[in-house]
Structures are given as structure tokens and as C-alpha cells.
Amino acid sequence: MLKFFAKERTVAGPGFNRWMVPPAALAVHLCIGQAYAFSVFNGPLSKAIGITESAPDDWKLTTIGWIFSLAIFFLGLSAAFGGKWLEKVGPRMTMFVAACCFGGGFLISAIGVALHQIWLLYLGYGVIGGIGLGLGYVSPVSTLIKWFPDRRGMATGLAIMGFGGGAMVAAPLSVFLMNTFKTATSVGVIQTFVVMGVLYFISMVIGAFTIRIPAEGWQPKGWTPPATENRMITRNHVHIDEALKTPQFYLLWLALCLNVTAGIGVLGQASVMIQETFKGGVTPAAAAGFVGLMSLFNMGGRFFWSFSSDYLGRKNTYYVFFILGIILYTLVPHTGQTGSVALFVLCYCVIISMYGGGFSTIPSYLADMFGTKYVGGIHGRLLTAWAAAGIFGPVLVNYIRQYQVEHGVDKAASYEVTMYVMACLLVLGFICNMLVKPVDRRHHMSEQQLRNAEPDLAGAH
CATH class of the missing domain: 1.20.1250.20 (MFS general substrate transporter like domains)
Known part of the structure; x- marks a missing residue:
């Protein structure tokens, strides 16, 4: 099973259509973009006990607000420290771990609401979910850039646009699910967290399983790097x-x-x-x-x-x-x-x-x-x-x-x-x-450093 996630197993074979990669990236970014819509849960969470209005034992909005803050903090932290790991293990493994963390974060948070333990929401959505946010955000980026050397901006824009638009899907979906599961004794958040956690996990795993990286030295058909190098676009690499x-x-x-x-x-x-x-x-x-x-x-x-x-x-x-x-x-x-x-x-x-x-x-x-x-x-x-x-x-x-x-x-x-x-x-x-x-140029990697950086994946499929 672990071999399936190995970086060399994600190298695309001859004839692979590079336009299959942006949808795989979108499958992840549209999910994690839900973070921008988390505020739709603030009101219901503040009435988890009182149902129609906040009870004395209900969480205050200031207490709930830390869930989102923690998620964004750990997004930045995991992106900063997980980026190097991403380059080592490849996007498939990273995207799969992101799916486990983000989807699992919802499930842990559902338990937290059921037990009325705010620390489980901090741990679930804030810490573990935040790690999933960070890994999911950075994992497709370098892959897209390598597949589209001729249109780097367009390719990354397609994926990161998904993060900006994820809330437009998540907000109405969250409200619909909470209204569906709402009863006289429940605001519907527990069931909504479970459903969304499972749906997001499945979507992100589909993206992880379909992602591919180009073989070493691959270039788009009919495209060659400009004969005259643009001083602001290097052909070298920096570690x-x-x-x-x-x-x-x-x-x-x-x-x-x-x-x-x-x-x-x-x-x-x-x-x-x-x-x-x-x-x-x-x-x-x-x-x-x-x-x-x-x-x-x-x-x-x-x-x-x-x-x-x-x-x-x-x-x-x-x-x-x-x-x-x-x-x-x-x-x-x-x-x-x-x-x-x-x-x-x-x-x-x-x-x-x-x-x-x-x-x-x-x-x-x-x-x-x-x-x-x-x-x-x-x-x-x-x-x-x-x-x-x-x-x-x-x-x-x-x-x-x-x-x-x-x-x-x-x-x-x-x-x-x-x-x-x-x-x-x-x-x-x-x-x-x-x-x-x-x-x-003193910061550029030498040919020897590039060869020693990782095994040659050009022949792997």
C-alpha cells in the first residue's frame, strides 16, 4: 500500500494529458477553501445546549472564534515545515495526509460538540484540520508549475482560485445540512461535521489518487524554453x-x-x-x-x-x-x-x-x-x-x-x-x-547537487 504513495509511482507515463492535473488540484483546494466559511457554524455552536438561544453553559463567540484562528495558524505552520517534506515524498502522499487531517478534523470536532468539550474542536478543526489546510494548500502548487512551464501563472491560478471559491460551496452546503439535521434537541452541527468530513475526505483522496508529476526533463509538446533567457525567470534551481x-x-x-x-x-x-x-x-x-x-x-x-x-x-x-x-x-x-x-x-x-x-x-x-x-x-x-x-x-x-x-x-x-x-x-x-x-548564481545548485538531490525518476511510471 505504501508503495502506491511513493513519489516514483506518481510519475506520469508517455502521453499523459497534463490537463488532468488542475482538476486534481481543484478537488483539494475547493475542499480546504471551506475554512473561509467556518463562521456559519459560530451561531449554532453558541447555542449547542440552548438550541434556540444561548444557555449559561454554552460557548461564547469569543471562545468559538479561536477554532478558526488556530486553523489559520497551523495552516501557516504546516505549510512552512511540511513544504520540505512535500518535495521529498511527492504530492500524492502529501495530499492524502491532508485529506486524513482535514476530514478527520471534522470528525474529532463532531465528537467535541457531542461531548461539549471545546478543546476537542480546538484539536480537531484547529490543530489537525489546520495541518490538513496547510499541506493541502501547498501540495499541488509545485506540481502544477512543473506541468505548465509555459503557463505557470494560469495553472496555479486555477488551483488557488478554488481555495478562494471553496466558501461559496461550503457556506450554503453547511446551512442546508444543519437545517436538514436540526431537531428540537440538536442544532444539527454534529451530523453536519460528520457528513462534511466524509465528503471532503473522499474528494481530497480522489485528487490525491489522480495527481501525477512529470518525468525528469519533460516539456510540453511543441514548446521549448525561450532562446534568450529572461533575467527574471531562471533556468537554475535553488535549494x-x-x-x-x-x-x-x-x-x-x-x-x-x-x-x-x-x-x-x-x-x-x-x-x-x-x-x-x-x-x-x-x-x-x-x-x-x-x-x-x-x-x-x-x-x-x-x-x-x-x-x-x-x-x-x-x-x-x-x-x-x-x-x-x-x-x-x-x-x-x-x-x-x-x-x-x-x-x-x-x-x-x-x-x-x-x-x-x-x-x-x-x-x-x-x-x-x-x-x-x-x-x-x-x-x-x-x-x-x-x-x-x-x-x-x-x-x-x-x-x-x-x-x-x-x-x-x-x-x-x-x-x-x-x-x-x-x-x-x-x-x-x-x-x-x-x-x-x-x-x-552562487546560490544555484550545481549539476552534481541536482543529481544527488534525489533518485532519477525519469524511467519510473
Whole structure:
């Protein structure tokens, strides 16, 4: 059985259709994208005992909120440390372990709800499920890049778009299942967790079993690398540990962190922000529609910007993120002053599209800089920037707003300073991106190092 998961057993044979790989990646990313929809369980979990309203022994929302926070924390942690293991064992084994962790996390959480033990939800969805999130996120990326050297951005965009869109499937599915299983003595969360855990496990295992890696030296039919090398796209490879010794890694870490900080800071406050900016002019239902629209742009941006980067270049695409972002964040306060809801919505939808685009473009940017051999592991370590941004963004938005309100600033105007701060962060990101240069050749792996890195898999099928 273990031989089936061996890396050499996943090497594709002659004539394999590379377009079978993106659906395998999507089978995983659409599942783990459920994390963005976990908040639909917050209300029911806070009434697990009281059923119709919270009982004295029910969990508080602040207690439940740690489940998602732990999941995102362990996503970043497992991506950072599991990326190197991924390069050793291959995507099939990694995706299978991700399926076991993510699906199993739901089952452990179901037991936690049944026993009313919050620590089991922290362990199940937060820790074990979070590990599944991280391994599942990075596992298909390097494989897609190797299959599509001619369209790196498009390929990674297809998969990472799935992570952005997973919540659009998970949210209505979760609500439907809870309503189906709900009784006079149960909010339906236990059964919903079990069903979703099994469904996600099956889907992710299908992706793991169908994934393939190209044989050593494989190239798309009819495609050859450009005769003149693009200085920003290397033909060499940098070892995962050596990448941490280059300034390029830290510049790209900062570029991603700053771009994501600006986007995630407003993503979590979108509904409240539009209602307070246009007090009385935007209903809660309309604000919810605005949040849904932003989700569509988050998902679509992941594919659009990553696809565009194949033509614009990765560095130029990040220039667009920062320059256009600076303009839009500076413009947003004026939309509130003029009362233009349409312009406000347009600005934020474009901003969130670039937030998603930053995630989907960065794997190809890393492959351009460090080569494709260890890009999965390098990408995993760079995702610690996401974890950092997940703290910085909301803290900046919430605390600056709170400070403004406490000092007599009207709520409608309390976000103006925040928007200018975000614009300043993007200026720093622009500078970091500008400083990115090709990796010095002393960091490149030699032919001998490449031969010793792992057994030649060219003849294995």
C-alpha cells in the first residue's frame, strides 16, 4: 500500500494529458477553501445546549472564534515545515495526509460538540484540520508549475482560485445540512461535521489518487524554453534551505505580507465598514450582498491576475497591485465624502481581486526566482507572511478605528486614516518589489547537487 504513495509511482507515463492535473488540484483546494466559511457554524455552536438561544453553559463567540484562528495558524505552520517534506515524498502522499487531517478534523470536532468539550474542536478543526489546510494548500502548487512551464501563472491560478471559491460551496452546503439535521434537541452541527468530513475526505483522496508529476526533463509538446533567457525567470534551481539565505526570499515575503495586510484588513470589516461609511444608505442585507460580491472578486482575481502575470511578468503584476492599490486606498475616503456607494464598491472589489491575485501569483514569482525543483517547499515557508498579515491587517483596521471613535471622530470618517495607512504600506511593498533582482548564481545548485538531490525518476511510471 505504501508503495502506491511513493513519489516514483506518481510519475506520469508517455502521453499523459497534463490537463488532468488542475482538476486534481481543484478537488483539494475547493475542499480546504471551506475554512473561509467556518463562521456559519459560530451561531449554532453558541447555542449547542440552548438550541434556540444561548444557555449559561454554552460557548461564547469569543471562545468559538479561536477554532478558526488556530486553523489559520497551523495552516501557516504546516505549510512552512511540511513544504520540505512535500518535495521529498511527492504530492500524492502529501495530499492524502491532508485529506486524513482535514476530514478527520471534522470528525474529532463532531465528537467535541457531542461531548461539549471545546478543546476537542480546538484539536480537531484547529490543530489537525489546520495541518490538513496547510499541506493541502501547498501540495499541488509545485506540481502544477512543473506541468505548465509555459503557463505557470494560469495553472496555479486555477488551483488557488478554488481555495478562494471553496466558501461559496461550503457556506450554503453547511446551512442546508444543519437545517436538514436540526431537531428540537440538536442544532444539527454534529451530523453536519460528520457528513462534511466524509465528503471532503473522499474528494481530497480522489485528487490525491489522480495527481501525477512529470518525468525528469519533460516539456510540453511543441514548446521549448525561450532562446534568450529572461533575467527574471531562471533556468537554475535553488535549494529550499539556500533560498532562506537570499534577499529575494525576504523581499518577496514582505511584498506578499504588505499586499495581504492591506486586503485582509478590510475584508474582515467589509460589512460594518460600508454601513458606517454610508450610514442609513446601506442596509444590512445590502452589506451582506457587498461581502458576497467581494468574495466573487477575491476568487476571480486569483485566476485573472495570475493568468495575466504570464504576459505582464510577475514583477510587473506586483507593481500593478501596489500602484493601483495606492490609488484606490487614497480614493476610498473621497467616495464616502461624495456619497458614491457605487464607486466605494468598485474600489473595494478591485482591491480584493488584487488581494486574491497576490496569493495566486506568488508561487510563479517564486518559481521564476528560485526554479521549480523546490518551489513547493519555498512557497510553504513564504506563507508565514500570510499568518503575519492575518494579525497585522485586522489589528490595524480595528485599533485605528477604535482610537478615532474614542477621540470624537464620526464613525463614517473613522476609516479615513486607516485607508491612508494601508496606502503607505503599499508604498513599502512597491519598494520591496522594486528591489527584487535575479538570485545570485552562487546560490544555484550545481549539476552534481541536482543529481544527488534525489533518485532519477525519469524511467519510473
